[in-house]
Amino acid sequence: MAKKWVYFFGDGKAEGNAKLVNLLGGKGANLHEMTNLGIPVPPGFTITTEACRYFYENDGKIPPELEPQVREAMSRIESLMGRKFGDPNNPLLVSVRSGAPVSMPGMMDTILNLGLNDESVEGLSKLTNNPRFAYDCYRRLVSMYGNVVMGIPHEEFEKLIEQKKHEKGVTQDIELTAEDWRDLVGKFKQLIRDRTGKEFPQDPWEQLWGAIKAVFKSWNNRRAIEYRKIHGIPEDLYTAANVQTMVFGNLGEDSATGVAFTRNPATGDKTFYGEYLRNAQGEDVVAGIRTPEPIDKLKEEMPTIYEELMKIRDLLEHHYKDIQDIEFTIERGKLYMLQTRRGKRTALANVKIAVDMVKERLIDEKEAIRRVTPEDIEQLMHPVIDPNVKAEPIAKGLPASPGAATGKVVFTSEEAAEWADRGDPVILVRLETSPEDIVGMKKAEGILTQRGGMTSHAAVVARGMGKPCVVGCENININYDKKEFVTSTGMTVREGDVITIDGATGNVYVGDLPKVRLATVPEFQEILRYADKIRRLGVRTNADTPEQAKVAREFGAEGIGLCRTEHMFFAEDRIKAMREMIIAETPEDRKKALAKLLPMQKEDFKQILDVMDGLPVIIRTLDPPLHEFLPKEQEQIEELAKELGIDPDVLQKKVESLAEFNPMLGHRGCRLGITYPEITEMQARAIFEAACELKKEGKNPIPEIMIPLVADAKEFKHQREVVDRVAKEVMEQYGVEIEYKVGTMIELPRAALTSDEIAKYAEFFSFGTNDLTQTTFGFSRDDVAKFLNLYIEKGILPYDPFQSLDVVGVGELVRIGTERGKKVRPDLEVGICGEHGGEPRSIAFCHKVGLDYVSCSPYRVPVARLAAAKAVVEEESKSDIH
């Protein structure tokens, strides 16, 4: 039997369904599914992604069995519709639309009104009794075909229309007559002839195959490839082609076309949300050329249709259990659904919808966790303009994608990329955006467009990227040539001027407005409550100051996983004592300098332990090489020598003696504490004195002392002895008992490999995956830029291992370290405190290898809570499969 390349749908029955998304593409699969649900869908058929694959694997040939299958499907449509493809009197018109397994909105091509030619346009005119409509359709076909199949820029057709409008002294397409359009069709055909030396094909079948092949080809157009690269979509999915009966929203005032979301995709509110245009074809809405009516108005204008639409909305949401993005057309009072798909939405909406649907019992909490992404959480923590700031907006548009962003104004995608690459944050300001602008949008802090609605290209793409975006800001007037825009109040904003946009309100401001983070909507807290119920991993924070600790605790941190102490020494009032300590020649002098630091350190620790009262606080002893605390330039050295009252030559020699070839692998971490035990001693004393004083105040401090850069168990043992001795002394002195632990960073391969030995002495491990990545790869983080980008470009590394944990190498050491450590000490507390601790993919790995907690920067704590829950849910999904 011949391979099935074509799947038919129509008249309430479809050969495919929503599960066949890989074969039929997203759009196709859902057309089949809707048909099966009894929803009115114009009949048609889907040519599979397999056919497209065949096309690419066979030098642009189509499978031989495809043609007869297409002809057969076409005659099924013909008999259902009672029209005939290419019939001059009663022509069946079809569209050909691309539709890949993964949504790539606007990336690939579509051609409408196929089947029209010089003869059948007259037939259509008679049939509809609407010559203007017929020639409007025909001109659309000719220009789309001319563009998509024959390669003439869209703008050249637009220019001819603009000329005609100019001639006629009108501004709107709708003001052009049938005659005007007929005349334009002639001009379009002439344009095609002039540019290509070929005729616009009059044979409908030639049109159809030209369109199908063009759709296949569009899989590999530049912007599609770009889009797949940005979104990590595999190259070998391919697109399906959907051939479907045309229905017309432009057949008069009883016709319309619209797009809608079953809920508000910006806020998540459970309100039907959409726009429509009367007497228009679908792309008029999407392109943002005319500003459409809100969907509510349809209730007044076509109440029956509105009701039918509301029923379909409910049906789709209950069926798909998610917000749907639909397209519909009303042809002479009859409703047709042309598309349904998972609605793209803002992070806020995604969270709200997930929580609402749990309450509506459409989904359970785990499904909610599955749907909310770490990026959603991150976005909700993105800054918004400080509500306390009073500022007058200079303009207001539609709030297309929430979040506040500030940057310098640029007017092209290229400039956006260029400025951003050299470190200037930019706001990309465009009349409207098109797929060509993707790169610039990606690089911009935010996007502002003069035209277009909430479902325009700019709005949809910006929401997908999580970028603040304001669209349809009609009270600005952009002049690309002058590189400026003028507001309705006459204010001129030029390229390079700083503006702030608020994607949640649509407001545009001049200057850089102060911002705050919100994340206070109840659903945000609710989804994190679900996460907390589900996750196994604990979440701590990396915090060096009481302020950071406070923020993190508010965000749900369950302790401090890493409190670095060295930052405390850089403060102006401390660096001098620190330097005295470093240049000390004897332990006595060193102790004298350290004694000056002790009360300051103690105060630091006291505040942090107080903020984290009742939660564990891991404090790491001094880590960086001492030369980091000394100046390097001759002049500064002399100045410092004067300040310290010592010979500059002596200081110079000290600086030189401390210099290192590879500081990363140098005299730092516990190596310092072993060389100068008095440093560890001072720090331990500061910690325990702080803890004892808090305890006496009735607080419950839980300090955990962490020894950095341990390579061998004996190093740890040495430092632990110092800490334990001081702890005992201080506790006796204060007469209180402090619950404490002593543990180590596992940040060297040798520590991971010999963790069984280290675990004999250490009560906890914290994987310092920043340094562990450096040593495991032999990459200096400070130098890696010289080749890392090239590595990622060439596919040698899949991603930057300093951002996302390298599972196979560094992760293997984490696995080995954890396994060997826990074998010796089953209650060993194991966490991660590298920057990977806040990165979702890395968190999933930490869950998998059995870590006890992750620790991350305060603002990543909610992300980590969610990611930890997602790890559980994903693990369960996987084990379901097996």
Next chain:
Amino acid sequence: MAKKWVYFFGDGKAEGNAKLVNLLGGKGANLHEMTNLGIPVPPGFTITTEACRYFYENDGKIPPELEPQVREAMSRIESLMGRKFGDPNNPLLVSVRSGAPVSMPGMMDTILNLGLNDESVEGLSKLTNNPRFAYDCYRRLVSMYGNVVMGIPHEEFEKLIEQKKHEKGVTQDIELTAEDWRDLVGKFKQLIRDRTGKEFPQDPWEQLWGAIKAVFKSWNNRRAIEYRKIHGIPEDLYTAANVQTMVFGNLGEDSATGVAFTRNPATGDKTFYGEYLRNAQGEDVVAGIRTPEPIDKLKEEMPTIYEELMKIRDLLEHHYKDIQDIEFTIERGKLYMLQTRRGKRTALANVKIAVDMVKERLIDEKEAIRRVTPEDIEQLMHPVIDPNVKAEPIAKGLPASPGAATGKVVFTSEEAAEWADRGDPVILVRLETSPEDIVGMKKAEGILTQRGGMTSHAAVVARGMGKPCVVGCENININYDKKEFVTSTGMTVREGDVITIDGATGNVYVGDLPKVRLATVPEFQEILRYADKIRRLGVRTNADTPEQAKVAREFGAEGIGLCRTEHMFFAEDRIKAMREMIIAETPEDRKKALAKLLPMQKEDFKQILDVMDGLPVIIRTLDPPLHEFLPKEQEQIEELAKELGIDPDVLQKKVESLAEFNPMLGHRGCRLGITYPEITEMQARAIFEAACELKKEGKNPIPEIMIPLVADAKEFKHQREVVDRVAKEVMEQYGVEIEYKVGTMIELPRAALTSDEIAKYAEFFSFGTNDLTQTTFGFSRDDVAKFLNLYIEKGILPYDPFQSLDVVGVGELVRIGTERGKKVRPDLEVGICGEHGGEPRSIAFCHKVGLDYVSCSPYRVPVARLAAAKAVVEEESKSDIH
């Protein structure tokens, strides 16, 4: 039953034997063994090391059961000897000698002639009819006791003797009369009284216990502790104390005392080798105070005794199957053996004896391998004076320990250490050495003494250390005060003057004489032949030049394990092209510069491949960061810019852009080859063109290309593709086929951990354990000195992991890397090319984890061959136990 603290020997029967060495000490165990063999040994008993341990663990108390056991043993001696301990008329005299389980010659104390006092000295005088002898014995007891037990420096007693000789106008001890000695005894006792306020004890039992305790205490004297530290002897072995009937070599001309080796300990020749002194006590020989007669003379003087001694020599060698170091005393015509022990010998002797004993069927080849140490092999490769050099010695002494050494003359141990520590090689010149000189001897290049024989302290210790040593060089005259020595020809050599000594001939020269390495004795080759039969590990060499390769091949290298290519670029005629390559801004310019390097590289490779004809040659592609090839100082940069004809600012910027924070972890290794594939391409081309040309000349080149610093399989794959492509091109061009492999260094933890992935593409691995140690520990080799010594001192690390492979950490990665690699590719060739490849302990580990070969510097190749065989033998010994 009471614990047995005392083991008796005498009259052909002993309670112990040679196996009880831990309990009885080496000396004791062998006295028991000899007694059981029927060899004439003066009766006595051994107090066990357990008693000494008890002594240390109980604040200097002796076990309560010890005293009765000693008394009982003493009465057994008394009845055997027919004398009584403390009897004024017929006194039994005994010695108390230390004897630890491990030989520590001269480190601990001995007291002779115990049992004498003011009364019994008269008895002895009458009994022997030799008042001079009796008082000589007594004065020895009093001074030894005064020194060892009562703590008065030996020199103070010596000074009194010198005074007496001066008074009497004589120079030799032997010229002093009974009266003189009696007088001196009085003076000695007065000295003791003056210094300690105590009397020399007249009670023989008090003497005995004082002596026993002093022997126990001597285990922990400063020089013994020092010795154990140097030789890695555990602190908890403790010493036994041997109490033994005195026999006297100083009872007249029919008496003598001597020491001998059963073979020549310097050359290994199978000739009886020793010295004796007539009418002397043992320590007179060892101390080197009088120059003794060669043992051959005994054949003439006491032929019967000599024959008896020869029989004992054979008996001992057949019994112990090794060269023995014996002490004997002839008392009035009767031979007594006082000690036998494994003879210390030179490396040359050790090798020769091992091979000879295989031929004599005393031992098998594996035992020979077990006995020869890597240090022996290394020493035989030590330089000797170039035989072609004609030079007149300024003096000649006894050839005590072979090898030639050059250094500046110093006269004290302290100065030797001081000068050596600041980098000045020294020759330590002493009248004679004593245990106090150990540290200085260790630091010196060689030792020269004016006095003493082949078994003097200097000779024995120097042989043990493998230091060149000339002793008994009586034609020099040392003046410590003036810091000079004068030769018999009147030449004055002062402190700091450079001399060369030849420990194989005894010659002393002025100046630094050119040296060569020998290692050509047939036994050296023979032992390595045994090794080759036994070892499983292959041995290759690290060689960058044809000269090195040639040396290595002569030493038995079975290929090149690492040929670094970067050294080739530093040559003056190449560095310019190299720099042009580095500053090139485009691949074209880079290729142009590389084209200049190509013919030079090709010539390098051709020569090396030619030398190693038929053996594999692993060539590593460029490894160091490019900035290593550029100057760093402003001035040099300007100069270079002029030379290259470019703007100095441009060059300065290039230098800056290449600078790195942590070069060790920077842009180097395959990262360069991936960034600039044209470098790898040029190198591959040079290799294959060289190989093809040799092949056409009928040679058999086997190049193996090694990609450095791989962290991920994809890096390797990328570089391998370049190499394979070039190989194909060149081979087609020349029309010949070259057998080649492409493999990688495993020198990063990630490479070891993901070696299964890498082995999919790589045909061989070579562990670069230098870099692997750096990254596994996070130690920068260039910076580690800041704390490594402290770490070793504090026992945090047992040794320098850059010298001996860190088995638990770095070794674990070697194990994992090998295991995972071979799992994927069972015929994967795995070696090691770090400096550990020539270090015996590391080689044993490589054998254990199943590596295929080790690669080391040319002069370490024989060491590695032996060490590889020893690994097999040791493994078998271990599996014998289980």
